[in-house]
Amino acid sequence: MSTERDTDAAGGRVEGRDETPEERADRNWSEVLQEVRVLQTGTQILTGFLLALAFQPAFGDLTDSQRSFYLGLVVLSALSSIVALAPVALHRALFQQRAKAEVVRYGHLALVTALGTVAVLLVGVVAFVFDVVLGGSAFWWALIPLGLLVFAMWLVVPAILRARRRTNGVRR
Secondary structure, eight states: OOOGGGBOTTSOBOSSOOOOHHHHHHHHHHHHHHHHHHHHHHHHHHHHHHHHHTTSGGGGGSOHHHHHHHHHHHHHHHHHHHHHHHHHHHHHHTTTSSOHHHHHHHHHHHHHHHHHHHHHHHHHHHHHHHHHHHOTTHHHHHHHHHHHHHHIIIIIHHHHHHHHHHHTTOOO
16 A cells, blocks of 8 residues: 555655555564574573573682672573563554554564673673683683674674765665
């Protein structure tokens, strides 16, 4: 179904999709769900890894600060799962309430937040392993480069691409 915003003054098709707001919300919701699946799989693997560590014989050799950092990672892992699954819980709570657009907006914000927690979790787990295996400054040698890489690939590159699209007049 074509809407006014899908055609230009001469009646020609403009760039974008020919979909109603409801169809767009459905498509966007499908995209949110796919992103939740991808994010959740990685988070579940990291959570399983973290939980298994506590039952290893060498766990008793950790320092108090390593144990504290480990527990922080476990909490962060749980938090990232809770935040990533929040859109699904909201969708269930608002099922058949014609609130798909609101659920999609909430899902977007929750996934951006979950990506932030997962970024910290990923970098933290690797830094923790480096600290346990190599000790000393190895923690920082893992934390800083990985943190910078996440910052560059997840924030800087998208910001540059967004700015280029705006400069070229491309929207959505």
